[in-house]
Amino acid sequence: MQRDKFFKEIENLQHPNETLVKTHCSYCGMQCGMNLRVDTRSNKIIGVEPRYDWPVNVGKMCPKGVTAYQQTNHDDRILKPLIRDDKSLKGTTKGFREASWDEAYDLIATNFQKLQQAYGKDSLSVFSGVSMTNEKCYLTGKFARVALGTRYIDYNGRFCMSSAAGGFLRSFGVDRGSTLPWTDLHETDCLFIAGSNTAECHPTSMFRVWHVQERGGYLIVADPRETPIARRADVHLDLRPGTDLALANGILNLLIENGHVDEEFVNNHTNGFEETKELVKQFTPEYTSEITGVAPEKIIRAAEIYGKAPNAVVMFARGIEQQHKGVDNVSAYTNMALITGKIGRPKSGVATFTGQGNGQGGREHGQKSDLLPGYRKLTNPQHVKEVCEFWGITEEEMPQPGVSAYEMFELMDQKVIRGLYLLCSNPAVSAPNSNFVRKALKDLDFMVCSDFYLSESAEFADVILPAVTWSEDEGTVTNLEGRIIKINKAQEPLGESKPDWQIQVELAERLGRGKYFSHLKTAKDVADEFRAATKGGYADYSGATWDKIEKQDGVFWPCKSEDDEGTPHMFLDKKFYHPDGKAKICALPYRPPAEEPDEEYPLRLTTGRVVYHYLSGNQTRRIQFLRDMCPEPYIEIHPETAAKYDIEHEELVRLYTRRGEAMFKVKIIEAIRKDTVFVPYHFGHDQSINLLTNPALDPISRMPEFKACAAQIEKSIKKVH
């Protein structure tokens, strides 16, 4: 398909006694193509070889990708079901004994049924994730609603992509993370990137980013830190954490004042321009600067460049999305493209850098508390009817919408939810306000966790089920472009581990719901049912067969039939997905972060990632190379601020907020705002920065405000209480 200037015909090195299995990385939304090297004598994965012919990353990988293969046969793999009889040991790694699958399933079925008989169907919950295939994500939604019959299912995308989804739905009426393929990026004239530490979080995008500059194009980066990508930006908008909405409004105001509005596009294809114009008037460069802390000249220059650029792409990530106004931020930055008409054509558009491998596909097919397959809505009676018919259940049997991820922990705390089936996620590290979340997990009546390593969250489980890694199963994933790709199986499951879809089929049978699941005998069976289930929804995957994915180097959804090639570029016909076919320009009044600094907590705390680790670190912290490179968290602080607190490089300090505290090693660096400190979030137990973060939720996406809260540092080691 797309063969761009970076593509070169290169043969792979083929070692004797090895085969190469084409697949993709297990980690981020880039879903870099890679080959796994499999020893033909042991039938085990032993290494990695670049996949030069995958159009997105042309063989390139970040250090996580290079070492991803080491997960499969790692010593820490859980090889058999584990049961813990002594509940007093919850929250520790102790007390687990190996058990048979039969015993584990029996125990789960008995406890689930007991809880539901005593406290109702909704006393059970499912908390899942999107680092797994579309097929598994789909089946997890069906399992919750059909096998368990509970309304409480949600997933870790609420901590990742939900604000992008909410913003795109409001602006475009459709939530496809990128309106254009990545192979367009290096050909645009201006990249405006907000709240994305691209070099560390999506490294294989970087050769395209740098190429824009090499061609004479511009790079604008908005970030409180001078990240590796901001270091080389033409304009670095070094804003205060949590003030993106003001910055976006300020730039919009300048674009309008300086005549960069595409009147024809605005009149014919959008709504909401006039009221937005009124609203952003007050965001003069000076007023915007007052809120954001960015110098007015920089704001003016950024607006000028974006306005003049023949083609431009607005991109963003968790920096703007993990705020209690994340959805507004997304719509506000998207406004830039809508008023200038830089969308709906090649080399121009809007994109979010999807965090998790299947952050896009995993949010579309019914793991979210209010969604059903094909991005159908549980609140839409027609949608519910379609899915009920497909699943063969009555409409009365379909549970109501539940609540968002963080709110599930509140319901656990209130004893509304008493049982949990956790898979593909590690909320004991990744959820905000961890003290509360961990207590909620600990107080559950019964908890099952499916994982391939004993995560910090698994420490709270009564039963742990050994799942397979990505390399021991097959299925599809939708990458950050909206391109559906195929993960291939390179090795048989290690020990007694099983893929989650199989676990769900077998559990459903134990729960007496086999007739809805027993026909699913292989990953392909699940895939076929999944595709059929999406038919007619707007995230229609029905035409994205495994054959077509192989032939075309992936298929961009929507793909509605066998002869539909898919949709690499969205909105080429200038038709958006709102009923009137128009996009919405949104007038969005500014709101400060939920918690602003004050005398007691004068610093702004923001969190993020390092290149060596992925999400909660449950996988990457176990990989020797990655652990050697970044063994522990640290607090980044400007030298002037450090001097005020009389703290030195590498000294241990206590960082605390209204919710919690932790000790971190100081990393002094000038490449951060003086009023801001930064801590990476990949670490568990008492090293977890989420002990401190603020669970203030976005009203639409229910995304917690990980990216901005008020904090204080204390030099002494002694604890103050």
Place this chain on the structure above:
Amino acid sequence: MKKRLYIELENCIGCRSCLAACTQCGGHEERNRNYVYDVNPLVNRQTMPLMCLHCVNPACARSCPAQAIQIHETGAVLSALVEKCIGCQNCTIACPYGIPKFDTEQNLMYKCDLCIDRTKDGIPPMCASVCPTNTLQWLTEVEIEAKQKQFNLDNGKWVTSMPYLENETNVKVNLPGILQGVTKLF
């Protein structure tokens, strides 16, 4: 067509994927052989790889009393021959960049061999294959010439090929400032 390793230092983001990938080369016994440095860690996030430059007349090989460092016909300066290396570490001291590493247990030097089992057949070395920023590239002579023109080297020479360093090197390095000659599109 002969290809060379070409380095654009200013692109580096410090991801150390090149180091991780180095361990993947068949002949490398899962040990990486090059370096990535934080240029000024208390100030900014600039980083740079430090790779063996595969000198045409390499100081490491010249300094070796046991002739343990062979030069492959492709120009790659190979890792020490196990049976010849006497563990004196002369090479590490002689190399202007301190590239050769030392295994104290085996009393053996090991260094970048440009993934000779790949590059002898024209397959890019692992580092340049994976480098996500195109800091490390595997280019033909023609492509390198184009780079030389594009970046307007002030005296027509790559800096690493200056007499006071190691004279001619097989690896070509573009020092920081690759964007200096670029004309903006608008």
